[in-house]
Amino acid sequence: MVKISWQGTVISIQPRTTVWRYKVDNRTHGHVGYNIFLDGEADGVKKRFAVAISEKQQQTVGFRISDEAKGTAWTKKYPQWEFADFYRAGGLKRVLPNDEPADEGAAPPWLGAPPDMETYDWRGCRVLSKSCWSGKCFKCKWAAMANVTIEYDWGKSQKFRFESFCYGPKSCKLYKMGKSPMVPYKGYGSIPDEHGGFDDLCTERRGWDD
């Protein structure tokens, strides 16, 4: 692991989330901070990259889309598990803040300030197609790319991957689920996490437009 410096323009702020899957019996979500996506330079290389920051850091610094931001961070210890390019961020600064009045807009994607972790946790989420996540939904505060752990052989081995989710209103016109994720388990092959099961359960507290 190496400490690097980065600077760039904030293009998206999404919750940094975890998912633990076991066959089709369990899909447990955790909310551990934010992934800040930037266009800029990291470790001397111009590129688009993501930096994981804590909830407290975001509450203190208050990054917004279109800010010019900078900081330090570390390269990943577990690249197969961590979606962000860098984590353990520090020295965070809004170099050129976007001080325009916050505008939620009348249509998605929703670009306002992201809520706290408790709110994401309460809302719950639905599976979102990867093409939506990387396309029209990318700037939305309700989009997330989760670090997923699959209990492949109980107590003996796990698999890791990344899955996209939406915490936004169920009525959002941009929403597409895409294919049901397949959940592998030793001796069973891959079992589909069917639409309508976990998504309904995870978002049961919310109505159609919430």
Ligand code: SF4
């Ligand atoms: S589908 Fe979800 S993530 Fe995409 S724009 Fe709508 S609310 Fe945002």
